[in-house]
Amino acid sequence: MTGNTESGTESYRELQLANRTxxxxxxxxxSMLQASRNKLEEIxxxxxxxxxxxxxxxxxxxxxxxxxxxxxxxxxxxxxxxVSPLVDRSAMQPGATxxxxxxxQVVEVTGVEDSGDIAQVVEIxxxxxxxxxxxxxxxxxxxxxxxxxxxxxxxxxxxxSVIVDRRSGWAFEAVPRTEVSNLVLEEVPDVxxxxxxxxxxxIEQIRDAVELPFLHPEVYEEYGLRPPKGVLLYGxxxxxxxLIAKAVANSLAQQMxxxxxxxxxKKATSYFLNIKGPExxxxxxxxxxxxxxxxxxxxxxxxxxxxxxxxxxxxxxxIFRTRGTGVSSDMESTVVPQLLAELDGVESVxxxxxxGASNREELIDPAVLRxxxxxxxxxxxxxDASGSADILSKYLASSIPLHPELVAKAGSADxxxxxxxxxxxxxxxxxxxxxxxxxxxxxxGSTQDLYWSDFVSGAMLANIVDRAKTAAIKDALxxxxxxxxxxxxxxVSNAVAEEAxxxxxxxxxxxxxxxxxxxxxxxxxxxxITVH
Numbered sequence: 351m352t353g354n355t356e357s358g359t360e361s362y363r364e365l366q367l368a369n370r371t372x373x374x375x376x377x378x379x380x381s382m383l384q385a386s387r388n389k390l391e392e393i394x395x396x397x398x399x400x401x402x403x404x405x406x407x408x409x410x411x412x413x414x415x416x417x418x419x420x421x422x423x424x425x426x427x428x429x430x431x432x433v434s435p436l437v438d439r440s441a442m443q444p445g446a447t448x449x450x451x452x453x454x455q456v457v458e459v460t461g462v463e464d465s466g467d468i469a470q471v472v473e474i475x476x477x478x479x480x481x482x483x484x485x486x487x488x489x490x491x492x493x494x495x496x497x498x499x500x501x502x503x504x505x506x507x508x509x510x511s512v513i514v515d516r517r518s519g520w521a522f523e524a525v526p527r528t529e530v531s532n533l534v535l536e537e538v539p540d541v542x543x544x545x546x547x548x549x550x551x552x553i554e555q556i557r558d559a560v561e562l563p564f565l566h567p568e569v570y571e572e573y574g575l576r577p578p579k580g581v582l583l584y585g586x587x588x589x590x591x592x593l594i595a596k597a598v599a600n601s602l603a604q605q606m607x608x609x610x611x612x613x614x615x616k617k618a619t620s621y622f623l624n625i626k627g628p629e630x631x632x633x634x635x636x637x638x639x640x641x642x643x644x645x646x647x648x649x650x651x652x653x654x655x656x657x658x659x660x661x662x663x664x665x666x667x668x669i670f671r672t673r674g675t676g677v678s679s680d681m682e683s684t685v686v687p688q689l690l691a692e693l694d695g696v697e698s699v700x701x702x703x704x705x706g707a708s709n710r711e712e713l714i715d716p717a718v719l720r721x722x723x724x725x726x727x728x729x730x731x732x733x734d735a736s737g738s739a740d741i742l743s744k745y746l747a748s749s750i751p752l753h754p755e756l757v758a759k760a761g762s763a764d765x766x767x768x769x770x771x772x773x774x775x776x777x778x779x780x781x782x783x784x785x786x787x788x789x790x791x792x793x794x795g796s797t798q799d800l801y802w803s804d805f806v807s808g809a810m811l812a813n814i815v816d817r818a819k820t821a822a823i824k825d826a827l828x829x830x831x832x833x834x835x836x837x838x839x840x841x842v843s844n845a846v847a848e849e850a851x852x853x854x855x856x857x858x859x860x861x862x863x864x865x866x867x868x869x870x871x872x873x874x875x876x877x878x879i880t881v882h
Contacts, residue, residue, distance in 0.1 A: 406450045407460070409518040413442050420456055422448060423518040431455055445494020445520045462495040463522045466513045470640075473508060474501060479521050481514055484637070489514070491521045500524060507651070509644045541596040547744045548737025548808065549590055552728050553597075556581060559726040560598050560703050564658050565605055579693060580704035580724035582666075584711035588809030589730045591707040592664055596622060598705070599660040621652055621659045630669055630685075638669065639688040646692040646702075653701035666706040667713040686715045693723045732806055735779045741808050742771040745815040746842075751822070753836035770842050774814060777846045779803045793875040802850055810849060817845035 408424025417439045421430050432455045433442070441459040442448075449458040469481035472488060477498060482488045491514050493501045500506050505524075512521045543553050563570055563577030570577055583591040599622040625645060630638050649659045663670075673683050693704060706724060708714060718724060733741055748763035752770075760766035781801060790798045818841040826835035 405452075405457075406454075407447055408450060409463075409515065409520060410442060410444055410446045410448050410456075410459075411518070412444055413439075417442065420448070422450065422456065424450060426517060429454065443495065445492065445498075445522065463513065463515065466515050466522065468511050468525060469514045469516075469521075471506060471508050471510045471512060474504075474506065477501060479506070479512065481512060481521065489516050489519075491516070491519050494520045494522050497521055497523055508647060541593055541600055543597050543601060545744060546590050546593050546597060547741035548733040549594065549730060552583075552594060552730055555726070555728050556583075556594060556598055556705075557601070559728075560660075560705075561602055561605060564602055564701070564703075578703075578725035579722070580706065581726040581728060582711065582714075582719060582724045583705065583707045583728050583730055585709065585730035586732055586805075586807060587709040588807035589732060590808050591709075591730050592662075594730070595660065595662045595664075595705045595707060596624075599658075602658050602660070621649075621657060623649060623659060623661045624664065625662065626664045626668075638685050642685070642688050642692060649702050658701045658703070661702060661704045663704070663706045666708040666718075667710045670715055670718050671713050672715045686718065690717055690723065693718070732804070733808060733811070735775050738778065738806060738811055739771055739775050741811050742774060742815065745812050746771050746774075746818075750819070751826075751836040753838045754834045756836070756838055770837065770839065773839060774811075774842050774846055777843065778806055787881070789880040790876050791878040791880070793877050796874075802853075805853070810853070814842070814845045814849045817848055818842045821845065 406424055408422040408429075411421040411423055411428065413420050413433075418433055419430055420433050420442065421428060423429075431450065432453075434451075434455055434457045437456055437459060442456075446462055447460045448456045449460055451457045467483070469483050469489070471479055472482050473480040475490070478490055478492055479501065480488055480490055492498075493506075497506070497512065506512075511525045513523045513525060514521045546553065559578050559581050567577070583594060585591065623645065630641050645661065649661050653659045669685050670689055671686075673686055704724070706714075706718075711719075719727070746767055748767040750767075752763055752766045756769075757763050757766045760769050780803075786799050787802050787804070788800045790800065792798070818837060821841045821844060822835070822837045825841075829835050
């Protein structure tokens with residue numbers, strides 16, 4: 351009896367084990383069947399999607415009061431369509447792109463367009479924007495998405511570039527462009543009159559023309575004197591025309607920070623808009639004129655808040671040439687009138703001054719230079735001996751390493767630096783026959799000898815000092831440890847000789863009158879030259 355019981359128990363256990371094994375297998379089969387069913391449904395869904403007609407996209411114009419309907423611009427048509435209840439109503443902002451199903455109902459919001467036509471902002475009117483294309487055609491569009499927030503925050507200004515869809519009437523995004531960023535008003539550079547040597551007379555002239563009207567407008571009004579609208583700095587290249595223009599803006603800001611009683615007031619800001627003539631050249635018709643308008647529009651906008659703005663045109667002859675010369679594409683026939691119109695409009699703004707710089711002033715259209723436009727003409731001449739010494743003092747001071755023997759011989763570092771500057775000036779301005787460069791023969795039979803010193807410039811003097819410093823550095827690196835090093839008299843002598851040798855081919859020797867122009871005397875006709 352006991353044996354039968356044990357045999358039955360063992361059989362029961364085997365049945366339980368077999369049951370659990372079969373149950374696990376059954377559960378695994380159920381899981382596999384469920385996964386197969388899901389996979390099959392996914393495949394069927396994909397097949398059904400492939401069989402569906404293509405969706406269309408449109409721009410959302412407006413949403414109904416309850417969000418059940420929307421106005422959409424699609425396929426060049428304005429349509430009122432239903433909205434699927436599955437669409438997130440918070441994402442349905444006017445200007446967004448939406449997907450339309452076969453029944454023309456909105457089923458998805460896909461965001462805001464990030465590509466399209468580029469247009470330039472002309473004016474902001476509330477939440478709307480007036481834009482213009484390259485040919486000047488203006489369109490009123492609405493701001494969508496982040497652009498709307500930027501418009502309301504006044505972060506979008508005239509002149510900015512935006513992505514637009516003219517057909518739907520929306521602007522989507524502001525696009526920063528190099529062309530526009532180059533014309534952004536910059537705070538004045540850190541250049542003062544103390545950094546400019548040999549031009550005290552010119553500095554006084556431009557201070558009288560620019561700073562006094564800004565700082566004392568009531569006195570000018572009392573005397574009935576209209577402040578000058580523009581200044582022309584002209585003369586040979588490399589003599590500080592650009593430096594003067596930068597120093598004017600810097601000095602103007604500092605003067606405005608101080609009251610007439612010497613008390614320092616709240617910090618004021620002046621702006622310096624540096625425009626190089628060739629930067630404005632553009633092969634597309636009307637582009638150069640548009641950029642000129644943009645320059646003055648920015649200047650007026652900032653100046654209207656009381657901040658002085660210096661608009662500086664460097665290399666002015668590049669785009670404002672005399673009209674009708676026939677030596678170019680005659681582009682100046684439209685560019686010059688655009689500048690003249692802007693200059694005539696500056697008189698309505700008290701805080702804008704135009705400064706032009708050119709080393710070929712004879713090429714600039716006379717209408718630009720007449721009184722009432724560029725009223726003040728200042729010639730920035732080549733430095734003489736005393737002016738050259740003043741310029742050299744800005745670059746060759748006692749603060750740079752000087753050779754101990756030179757310092758000991760001179761008695762102090764200041765005296766040693768002064769002796770080096772004097773040696774450079776003497777070497778340049780000596781009137782030896784060996785320094786005679788060319789003889790000009792005039793029509794009246796007279797002659798004029800020109801020496802190498804007659805063609806010296808501030809840039810040339812700075813380059814001489816740089817050459818001497820480079821040579822001193824090379825000698826210092828070659829010298830052994832503990833050996834004295836520094837700038838010597840030999841370094842500056844060699845630098846002057848090298849600079850003279852590198853500048854032997856100064857003007858065009860085939861054009862005799864070119865020598866007289868570069869020298870600064872054009873009242874006599876040059877008939878011949880003799881190069882020594």
